[in-house]
Amino acid sequence: MNPQEYWNPVLETMPREKLKILQFKKFKRILNWAYTRSKFHRALYDTAGLTPDDICSFDDIKKIPKVEKSMMRGIQNKDPFPYGDALCVPLEEVSTFRQTSGTTGQPVYQPDTWQDWEWWSECWSFILWAQGYRPRDRVFIPFGYNIFVAFWAGHYAAEKLGCEVVPGGVLDTQSRILKIKELNATAMMATPTYILRMADVAKNKMGIDPSLLSINKITCAGEPGAGIPSTKKRMEDAWGAKVYDHSGATEIGAWSYECSKQPCGMHVNEAMFLVEIEDLNTGEIIEEAGRKGKMIITALDRMAQPCIRFDSKDVIEWDPEPCSCGRSFRLIKGGVIGRSDDITKVKGVLLSPAAIEEVVRSIDGLGNEFEIIVDKQGDVDRIKLKVELLPGVTRLSIENILKDQLRLKTNLGYLIEFYDYGSLPRYEVKAKRFKDLRKKNFNEKEERP
Amino acid sequence: MKNFSNLKGVNDKILKIKQLLLELEAEATQFPALEKNSKRALASIKMLELNISDIVVFDLADS
Numbered sequence: 344m345n346p347q348e349y350w351n352p353v354l355e356t357m358p359r360e361k362l363k364i365l366q367f368k369k370f371k372r373i374l375n376w377a378y379t380r381s382k383f384h385r386a387l388y389d390t391a392g393l394t395p396d397d398i399c400s401f402d403d404i405k406k407i408p409k410v411e412k413s414m415m416r417g418i419q420n421k422d423p424f425p426y427g428d429a430l431c432v433p434l435e436e437v438s439t440f441r442q443t444s445g446t447t448g449q450p451v452y453q454p455d456t457w458q459d460w461e462w463w464s465e466c467w468s469f470i471l472w473a474q475g476y477r478p479r480d481r482v483f484i485p486f487g488y489n490i491f492v493a494f495w496a497g498h499y500a501a502e503k504l505g506c507e508v509v510p511g512g513v514l515d516t517q518s519r520i521l522k523i524k525e526l527n528a529t530a531m532m533a534t535p536t537y538i539l540r541m542a543d544v545a546k547n548k549m550g551i552d553p554s555l556l557s558i559n560k561i562t563c564a565g566e567p568g569a570g571i572p573s574t575k576k577r578m579e580d581a582w583g584a585k586v587y588d589h590s591g592a593t594e595i596g597a598w599s600y601e602c603s604k605q606p607c608g609m610h611v612n613e614a615m616f617l618v619e620i621e622d623l624n625t626g627e628i629i630e631e632a633g634r635k636g637k638m639i640i641t642a643l644d645r646m647a648q649p650c651i652r653f654d655s656k657d658v659i660e661w662d663p664e665p666c667s668c669g670r671s672f673r674l675i676k677g678g679v680i681g682r683s684d685d686i687t688k689v690k691g692v693l694l695s696p697a698a699i700e701e702v703v704r705s706i707d708g709l710g711n712e713f714e715i716i717v718d719k720q721g722d723v724d725r726i727k728l729k730v731e732l733l734p735g736v737t738r739l740s741i742e743n744i745l746k747d748q749l750r751l752k753t754n755l756g757y758l759i760e761f762y763d764y765g766s767l768p769r770y771e772v773k774a775k776r777f778k779d780l781r782k783k784n785f786n787e788k789e790e791r792p
Numbered sequence: 793m794k795n796f797s798n799l800k801g802v803n804d805k806i807l808k809i810k811q812l813l814l815e816l817e818a819e820a821t822q823f824p825a826l827e828k829n830s831k832r833a834l835a836s837i838k839m840l841e842l843n844i845s846d847i848v849v850f851d852l853a854d855s
Contacts, residue, residue, distance in 0.1 A: 351843050352796060353853075361852045368850045458835040465839045615842070644842055 348603070348668065350472035354614040355670045362671060366617045367401045369643040374398060374407065377649040380431035383418050384649065405619070405628050409639055409654045412443075415451045415594065426454045432647050441492045443593045444692050444754055453492070453593050454647045460499065462615075462644055463492075463596060467500030469612050470600035473668075474587040475560055476530060478505030483528035483558075485511040485519045485537065492593045493565065493691075494532045506530070516544045520551060527557040531584075534565040534691035535574055539722035542581035554583030561586045565691035570678030572607070577722065588678050590657075595650050596642045599675060606666045608674040617641040618675075619652075620659060632663035635680060687779055689717055689724045692754050696777040699728065702748045708736035709745070712767040718780040728757045731764045803848040806840045813837060 346352040357365070374395045377384035388394065391408045398404060418427035423434045430437075437454040444450065455463070476482070482501045486494040488510065501508045509528060511519045520541060523531070533541070538561055545551040561584050563569035569578070569588035578586045588609055591597035598616040599609040611618045620629040620636035629636045638657040642650040662674035687694050696715055703713045710731035717726050730745070732738060738761045749757055813830050820827030847853050 346796065353799065353847060354843065357847075357852070365846065365850055365852055369846065456835075457832060458838050461835045461839050462842070465842065 348473075349670070350469045351614070355469070355672060357614070357671055359671055362613055363401060366613060366643065367404070370404055370617055370641060371395060371398060373641065373643055373645075373649055373651060376646065377429075377431060377651055381649065382428040383414075383421075384429065384651065404617070404652075407652050409652045410650075411654050412451060412594070412656075416449045419449075419452055425452050426648065429648050430454060431649060432456055437647060440490070441495075441593050442490050444491060451594060455645075456647045459645055459647050460496075462646075463496035464499035464503055466591075466597040466612060466615055467496045468503055469615075470589050470597060471497070471500050471504055471506075471562065473600055473602040473610070473670075474562055475585070475603050476501060476504055476506055480504075480506040480529045480560075481509060481526060482506045482530045482532070483509045483511050483519070483523050483526070484532050485514070485516075485541065486533065488512045492591075496591075496597060497532045497562065497564075501530075516541055517549060520545045520549060520553070520556075523556055523558065524551065529557055530560045530562070531558050531582075532562045532564070535563050535569055535578060535586075536566060536690050536722070536724055538563065538578050538586070539574075539581065542578070543722060546581075553581055556582070558582050558584045560584055562589055563587065564589045564591060566688045569601070570607075570609070590679050592655065594648075595640055595653060595655065596645055598640060598642070599678075601678075602666060602668045602670065604666055604668045606662070606664075606668070606674055608662045608666075608676045609678050610666065610670055610672040610674055613672045615643055617643060618659075620661065623658075629661075632661040632676070635660045638679075687717065689726055689755060694726070694753060694755060698753050699749065700776075702745070702752050703728075703730055705748065706741060706745055708733055708741045710764050710767075712776075714767055714776050714778070716778045716780060724781070726755060726757045727760060729760045729762060729767060731762050731767055734764055797854070799844055799848050799853040803845045806837065806845055810834065810837045810841075 349355040378388060378395050387408050387410070393406060398407065415429070418429045419425060421427040423430060436456045438457045439455045439460055441453045441455070442450040484494050484498055488495065498508055498510065509522065509526060511522060514522065542553045545553045561578065561582060563586060569575055569586050575586050585605070587605070588601040589597065590599045590609060596616070598618070599611050601609050617640065619639040621627070621639050622629055622634070622636050635658055638655045638659050640650065640653050640655050658680045659675045660680070662676035664674070666674055694717070699715055700713070703709055710733055712731055714729040715726060717724065719725065728749070732741065742759065745759060746757065749755065813834050817827055817830040817834065820830060
């Protein structure tokens with residue numbers, strides 16, 4: 344064990360029995376905090392007939408009711424505006440607003456205090472240190488700094504580590520590549536789609552071989568690509584750099600990371616988060632490796648709007664093998680495998696078929712049936728939407744409204760195909776209107792109507 | 793790695809800094825620069841508590 348490889352050599356190599364004690368005590372602390380300060384949490388636990396004093400052992404944790412994203416939306420309709428009654432601090436303590444992308448419905452607002460932001464960047468510090476970021480690095484971040492959390496905390500963490508950060512906010516792709524070249528940037532953070540897109544632009548539009556630039560490591564987030572071996576290889580070959588995966592979410596925090604050993608999975612930061620895996624059918628908590636389930640997660644130190652037993656709907660499984668890096672933090676095999684409710688990420692944005700359905704069926708000139716096909720054109724995600732025009736309705740009268748509404752509700756662009764009414768498949772029981780052809784095991788051939 | 797094996801000693805220092813900052817913050821009425829910078833520093837101290845103090849307080853350090 345080389346202590347210099349760890350951000351916190353004590354926590355990251357702590358024996359598992361001690362780690363479990365740490366998690367339990369921190370869980371009790373955040374539970375008490377929420378119970379005494381948040382009307383929402385108090386009501387949730389009172390309704391279940393529980394108080395924090397009833398949680399006496401690690402096994403008792405599963406008695407605590409889960410929180411669903413849909414519940415957070417309801418909370419926001421209450422005072423104080425705009426966060427609602429899960430807020431645990433006075434409104435004047437909130438220093439930062441973020442929101443989810445809203446592709447599954449109304450966006451969820453996330454308040455953070457300055458301490459929470461210190462915590463966010465602390466969690467990212469574990470990630471970046473494990474991936475080899477050091478003070479000598481010059482980190483280029485080609486991210487449109489905005490209301491989405493994305494790489495904000497990565498920026499702060501890189502600064503904390505002592506790296507030099509170059510914010511590549513409003514630059515276009517070619518300008519970003521030129522800036523990387525000009526400054527000899529050594530590291531980069533972006534979605535896998537954009538990493539590949541940048542490589543494509545550099546090579547095919549600018550005559551620059553990105554593998555000859557100075558980037559030697561890339562941290563990915565927002566999409567599963569860095570956990571998919573073939574996509575990771577494409578990125579690493581294109582840039583001549585190591586590509587690392589990471590997973591986080593606005594409501595949760597940055598909870599897992601791939602280390603420099605690249606073990607085909609991600610470590611859960613078990614000093615800062617408690618991850619439980621729940622069987623999708625029975626709801627039992629899965630302890631053993633090799634069984635997929637839905638992640639239930641607690642951020643153990645997030646204070647303004649606590650995240651306690653949040654039903655993330657991410658599908659994961661524990662890896663049976665320990666990592667050769669020496670961390671005692673468990674690995675999730677292959678990273679986040681998917682979403683339990685069929686929500687998927689396209690171009691780094693969560694896409695819900697239900698959100699598209701809502702748009703299609705809100706437009707009078709369209710039929711009930713539709714089909715969504717997500718695939719890749721080259722290395723870039725593409726969404727094809729097939730819709731039917733009702734008899735007598737023209738494409739011209741519909742197309743712009745549909746595109747505008749889709750963009751508004753899902754933050755994504757679509758290739759839209761119009762068909763005569765009655766052309767698309769009909770279903771008797773359950774419909775299969777969503778096809779993600781990017782998935783490795785998707786064998787069904789696309790059928791022409 | 794002297795500090796690595798003396799987490800209790802490190803924690804004592806963290807608590808001293810925290811106490812001083814809390815006193816500064818309390819004395820900062822009508823002095824925003826003192827109050828807000830003390831508060832920011834306390835947020836950083838909290839990260840030291842998460843990294844070090846919790847291990848000591850929860851009695852998880854190697855003896």
